[in-house]
Amino acid sequence: MRRHSCFVFLFCGIFLPGILGFPQTNTSIDCDSLLPNYEAEPQTSAPPYIIAVSFDNFEPGNEVQVTLEALGDAGFKGFNLQAREVDGDVPVGTFKITDPNTKGLECHNMTNSAVSNANSDVKQKVTTTWIAPQDVRELQFIATVVQNLENFWVGIQSKTLTPMNSESVNVTGKSKRKVCFSV
Numbered sequence: 001m002r003r004h005s006c007f008v009f010l011f012c013g014i015f016l017p018g019i020l021g022f023p024q025t026n027t028s029i030d031c032d033s034l035l036p037n038y039e040a041e042p043q044t045s046a047p048p049y050i051i052a053v054s055f056d057n058f059e060p061g062n063e064v065q066v067t068l069e070a071l072g073d074a075g076f077k078g079f080n081l082q083a084r085e086v087d088g089d090v091p092v093g094t095f096k097i098t099d100p101n102t103k104g105l106e107c108h109n110m111t112n113s114a115v116s117n118a119n120s121d122v123k124q125k126v127t128t129t130w131i132a133p134q135d136v137r138e139l140q141f142i143a144t145v146v147q148n149l150e151n152f153w154v155g156i157q158s159k160t161l162t163p164m165n166s167e168s169v170n171v172t173g174k175s176k177r178k179v180c181f182s183v
Contacts, residue, residue, distance in 0.1 A: 103115070
């Protein structure tokens with residue numbers, strides 16, 4: 001009887017995840033290229049996902065709520081979300097993990113510089129909090145979203161956020177514009 005129990009346990013551990021449709025491999029997304037570690041090509045169509053942010057402007061130490069959300073019923077299983085300076089290729093700031101479907105990642109030796117999925121459950125929306133660092137220029141949140149092993153989108157971007165100490169922004173967060181009148 002003991003051998004039978006061991007066989008059942010071994011069978012369930014090896015074959016059940018594949019039978020139920022769970023991937024047996026650990027799919028990770030590269031911190032730099034934001035490409036998953038498998039051979040499929042990214043989708044070129046408009047992504048059925050958006051990145052929403054709670055503020056247009058930020059100061060060092062500010063917490064910005066960031067939400068990655070599916071449009072309609074296009075759920076997702078995996079993602080990698082980072083903040084990067086516009087035209088930059090390195091994550092900036094850190095994430096405070098507040099959603100049980102998320103986990104922090106270490107990119108470029110910076111703890112929680114990116115956030116990813118903590119499980120392969122289908123998600124409609126995840127929310128996290130990003131903490132702004134010192135000395136950052138305009139930035140965007142950028143993500144790769146994995147719907148399934150064949151369908152994923154790379155480089156989904158949020159709107160651009162501007163630091164409050166930027167010369168083009170005054171203390172109210174509105175852009176300064178020079179207006180010239182000719183008489």
